Amino acid sequence: MNLVVDTHTHTYASGHAYSTLVENARLAKHNGLKMFCTTDHAESMPGAPHYWFFSNQRVLPRFIDDVAVIRGVESNILNTQGEIDVHPSSYKSLDWVIASFHEPVFRPSDKNSHTKALINTIKSGNVDALGHLGNPNFDFDFEAVLRCAQQYNVAIEINNTTLKGNSRVGSVERCYEIAAMGKAFGVFFTTGSDAHFCQDVGNLSLVSELLDHVGVESHQVITHSTAQFLAFLALRGKDAISEYQDL
Template sequence: MKLVVDTHTHTYASGHAYSTLIENARLAKENGMKMFCTTDHAESMPGAPHFWFFSNQRVLPRFLEGVAVIRGVEANILNTQGEIDLPESSLKNLDWVIGSFHEPVFRPATKAEHTRALIAAIESGKVDALGHLGNPNFDFDFEAVIEKAAQHNVAIEINNTTLRGNSRVGSVERCHEIAQIAKAEGAFITSGSDAHFCADVGQLELVAELLDKVNMPSSQVITHSCKQFLDFLVLRGRGPIEEYSDLT
């Protein structure tokens, strides 16, 4: 599976990552990306920036090092009501919002509670994708959540860091099952490196391998081309980004 967009990357602003935005852009280009999303952690994570950091992303150039930059965030799902930790004033300045569970913010609970939180986050309309769902600490009803995501055009992330097996241990087989259900439900798939150091930006080889293994149609993979990703943002209600009108 050809992948040209990395939709999940962190800079040192996240508090536990180690590279700058320009370094990430440089490595995105070296690693074959045409576009990447900058998605630092929202403020409920220890060491993460204040919400003003995200509001001010409007000052970022649309291209760095010749690579298109999507302004985004990895927001925390806070509770079973599906609330996230970023106000509307910040969300309106962003192109892309991932909603994720993180142990320091949402204490792992029951399968039913995790399922309820994910469905509520989808229905809120505030998240464009659900991050690293393979984490066994946050078990959920795969079919119920993915069916709801398909209905609401919320993308399911396949996370390259997770697939390496040394983070969120126990996720790999779960990611294969999630991908198979997403294929059957017609849900959109997105690819994220979850890079916390610049060398990992655009490293999506394990995601591509998994998608090939389950015979995922490229039409469901929004990161297969820049145009597919931009069309997905419009489907999500975002306005067209004029600077990217020539990207294919």
């Protein structure tokens, strides 16, 4: 499947990534992207920036090297109540919010607790996508969470770094299962490289392979075109971005 938007990338601001936003944009263009989301880790993650970093994203240009830049964050799911670590003042500066489990922030627990946390995160209305759900350390009720995500129009991320098999070991088969079930339930999928170095921005080959193998139709994949991605933001209630009206 052709994918033109990478919705999960990091800069050195995350504390354990190694490239600048400009470097990421240049490689996004080189790798054929039309748009990418910059989604550094929110502040509960060790090494992550202060919330001012995200509140100040309003200063970022809408295009770098002719590639559209979506202002975002990868937030941390904090508890079973579904709270995330995005400061209330930051939302007005953000276009895109991912929520993910990370072991340093949410200590792996049991299946019921993880399921409750994900469902409450979805229902909060504060997040646009759930990140790298394949991690076996955070087992959950696939059907309950995916049905909830479909109901509330929260996208399910298929993460290219996860599919390499050397990160979040044991995730690959689970990702295929999540994708197959999500296809059946009509969820929206998003695609992220989870790049921590610029050369990986736009590297979505394993994601594309998975989507094709499972047979997910392009209308369920919000990153198949920039128009689909922007339409999803509108569905989520986001304000139109005037600079992107011709995309």
